[in-house]
Amino acid sequence: MSKKSGADLGRENAARLEDYLASIDVLPNRGGKVNVSKVARACGFDRQVLYNNPACKALLDTAVIEKGLDGIEARESGEHGDDTPMVPLKKLREVEQRNGALEKKVSELRARIVGLETRLRRQEIIDEELISRGRRASPRPISLLDENDK
Incomplete structure (x- = not known):
């Protein structure tokens, strides 16, 4: 062979x-x-x-x-398949910083929601217990906002 x-x-x-x-x-x-x-x-x-x-x-x-089709031309280095313009580095950094700040804010808000949900579940348990024993407590107002948010 x-x-x-x-x-x-x-x-x-x-x-x-x-x-x-x-x-x-x-x-x-x-x-x-x-x-x-x-x-x-x-x-x-x-x-x-x-x-x-x-x-x-x-x-x-x-x-x-x-x-009538497009051919198989080899791409040169640095050539992009789409016609989207490049973003300046300064603007990219600004957007990344803003994105980081927003992600931090979202994380803080999620943690706050978890805390509020926990407080609400506790209050519902207390209300159920009081109702099951035939007692009713006058609800005290619960502030959902922290003192620094007012």
Whole structure:
């Protein structure tokens, strides 16, 4: 059993891709772009072949143009897939500080709610006990606000 050279494998992959492209009417796509993984899977090789093998890349690019899809251009470093603008670092830090302060406030409010719920449960237990014994106490007003919140 002899091993095939890289050039032989490349020609074989290009032939498989050419046969596949001739046998289909529509390229598999995702969001208007060719789905490289599905094409490679259908041809029986790794999808990197479509990026690295010049013959396969040319065949696929031609098919993409004929089918009206976007191609498989490699992204350059620093290029973003979306057109959202970058946020200045100063503004990002300000937002993070505000977010931290708000998270702290939410945490404090949750702790306060737990304390108030505990007081309410105690009061309900006392009321039930008094009612079950036939006594009724005049409810004293309960302030839900702390003295510093007034």
